Amino acid sequence: MEEIGTVVGNTAPTQFDCLLSKLAEKTEYVEINHEKCGVVLGQIDNVEIKTRGEARDANEEIGSSEYRAIAKIKIIGFRDERNLLQVPHTPILPGSPVFRASEETIREVLGLGRETRTGAYVGLLRGHDIEVYLDINEMVQKHISVLAKTGGGKSYLVGVLLEEFMKHDVTCVVIDPHGEYPSMRESGKLPETKRNFHVSPRGYSSKIQEFSPDIKTNPAARPLRFxxxxxxxxxxxxxxxxxxxxxxxxxxxxxxxxxxxxxxxxxxxxxxxxxxxxxxxxxxxxxxxxxxxxxxxxxxEVGTHVNDIVVKGKTSIINLRGTPPDIQELIVTRLCNALFELRKINKIPPLMLVVEEAHNFCPQQGQAASSKIMRTIASEGRKFGLGLCIISQRPAKIDKNVLSQCNTQIILKITNPNDLKAVCASVEGITTGTMDEIQSLPIGTALITSPSLPIPVFVDIRPRETKHGGEAVKIIE
Ligand SMILES: Nc1ncnc2c1ncn2[C@@H]1O[C@H](COP(=O)(O)OP(=O)(O)O)[C@@H](O)[C@H]1O
Ligand SMILES: [Mg+2]
The missing domain is CATH 1.10.40 (Ribonucleotide Reductase Protein R1; domain 1)
Structure with a gap:
């Protein structure tokens, strides 16, 4: 194992400083041997370089007499004999060596990399070859939010989630205002990456149904009528x-x-x-x-039957491309009401409702026709097996009552200060170090928090199997 430094200064059971002998990065995982608890996992929250005297030579090495690189480390914890996550109750001893965490320790403490029957594979832990699975039952029961600025990779990622849902025969209804998801029928092209995500292109045409009020604009869709x-x-x-x-x-x-x-x-x-x-x-x-x-x-005269829209194991895309906003609201309101009422009496199978551009259907300010039912589903849907996944580029503009009900949060790059504030307020256990990171995330990397993860983790989202339909239109090819 690679030693990267030594515990120094004042220590506490959940945090300490490490004098680095090797360069280590913010958010990197470390491990230490705790006297009582054995191997404990920690994470670098920040790295500071301190100069003793006048800095003379910018190329001076880390650990030399003039420069001291100090890593602020937060302790995540260890697994006890019952495999429960615990944090030490006594401080780490100063002078103890600090190591770069082994993949095994990370997997074990964070509970990652174990494929289960109900796990959705979303990507690899940033900087490691550790697969991240999110429990599908938990996502349906406790709702999901996907938040990022425009172009941050929300729809791409939701496509990844939908692929996993389809693979696991989860029933889904997708409110798709821009018609980005019908392309999931077709298989995609893998991007050229050095990392192997173990993904092969495929389409899901047999699993997807498309409905639209406007079948002239969306000719592959079946008509949606009331x-x-x-x-x-x-x-x-x-x-x-x-x-x-x-x-x-x-x-x-x-x-x-x-x-x-x-x-x-x-x-x-x-x-x-x-x-x-x-x-x-x-x-x-x-x-x-x-x-x-x-x-x-x-x-x-006779509208579309909800039983045609919600079919066990299928994903139904409600393609609203070409439909005016007031009519979109009507559709979302009536459809969501029907889903909720019919789920209550078990007339349709348990399902996941995915809502793109959620700030339009449950705004924080003002009222949309659909506001009431969205709130009801957010607060009561879980009791009836109706999961909600909301997607938005304006977290600050979504009804807080809805946003706060989402316990799995997937956050991509966000730069708007109000939106950052809204996200910060709704994510538990987020540190200032992590907040800074959200602003500078590259496309394709997400911060994920979930009840099954002891801390928020950064995940490099896996490539899509299917064709992504949300590409920006190029003026010049
Ligand atoms: N995980 C990813 N891997 C590779 N490319 C991605 C990834 N996420 C997003 N992209 C690229 O970024 C573009 C914008 O993503 P998209 O999901 O459409 O943004 P948003 O829905 O947040 O506006 C996509 O067209 C895609 O090419
Ligand atoms: Mg999008």
Whole structure:
């Protein structure tokens, strides 16, 4: 084992300083022999170089008389005889040698690298050949958040998670505002990397179903429609630009009541025909608004059945590319309500609901139509086997009630100070050293916290098996 320094100065049971004899990096793992506890794992939280006198020669070696490199080390702990993670209760003795941690110690203390039946392989521990698996049951039961700035690698990573979910026959519904996920039907090209992540390209066409309200823009999708007769007048007006609701409500209600009594099921055209027989001036505006809804093609006499969308072991992508924001909100609201209600009575299988651009569907400020159901799923979904994965580039703009319910947090590069603050407030056990790191993370490296990990870890995300659909459009090829 490689010795990198010696314990110096004042020590405590959970932290100490190490005078480095070799260069070591921030966030690197170290191990020491504790008198009572045996091998203990620690992590370098920061490295400082201290000069004794005037610095004369910038090339002076680490450990020489002029320079002292001190690593601040936080102790993570050790596994006891029952394999539980413990931290020492007595300080490390000054003078003890400090070693670079062996892969075996890291695996054992962090509980990594063990493939299990329910583990999702997401990548390799940064700087090590240790595979990181996240427990799928835990992710579904305790919800996930994926946060990073635009271009930080969120969708790429969610693609990795979805591949693992599909491999393990997890039922998923993906709210996909930009149509980034249908490309997962096709196999991808592996990027050229020096590291071997043990990934082979493959597609998942047999596992994926795609639905969209706009099948002209998304021709591979099946139409997503709602039953018009299940909407009341107020719901319908909420989808229009009408502000003065009261004035129109009575007219629309009357028309709908007439149709309900005579037909049961009806179309927007039929509502319009009835309104056209009215003489009143305001009805004209209402008709114009209904014409707009007709163009969006979201309603049908018979809507899409939830049992067609949620199929055991399949991933259903709700492709909202081309759908206006107000209609997207309606879809998310109605679909999520249906998923929650049907899960409660076990009419659909347990599932994972993945929501891209979550700040639009459960904003911190203001209210989206979908806010209420998103909150309900975040706080109660776990009881009914309805897991939530929210993705956003603006953590500060997501409803804190929803964000705080996510116990598996996957954080990629974030630079906006407000967003960093929001993340910092929602992640337990994050140190200032780690916070600094988030700002300078390269694309493809994530900080992951999870109830099964004793500390947040940095993970180099594995390449995708499938084609990533979120590539930025190049102006010049
Ligand atoms: N783990 C990764 N490995 C390799 N390339 C990646 C990785 N993550 C992201 N990228 C690249 O970065 C680009 C942006 O990632 P993307 O997931 O679309 O960003 P976001 O959804 O956060 O806006 C992708 O097109 C992809 O080429
Ligand atoms: Mg994205």
């Amino acid at each position: 039953t018009l007769s299940s909407m009341d007048a107020r719901d319908i007006i909420a989808l229009t630009t009408i502000k003065n609701v009261r004035q129109y409500l009575t007219h629309l209600r009357k028309a709908i009541d007439t149709l309900r009594q005579t037909k049961g099921k009806y179309t927007i055209d039929e509502i319009i025909s009835i309104l056209e027989t009215e003489q009143e001036y305001v009805v004209g505006t209402l008709i114009n608004e209904l014409e707009y809804l007709k163009d969006v093609e979201i309603f049908a």
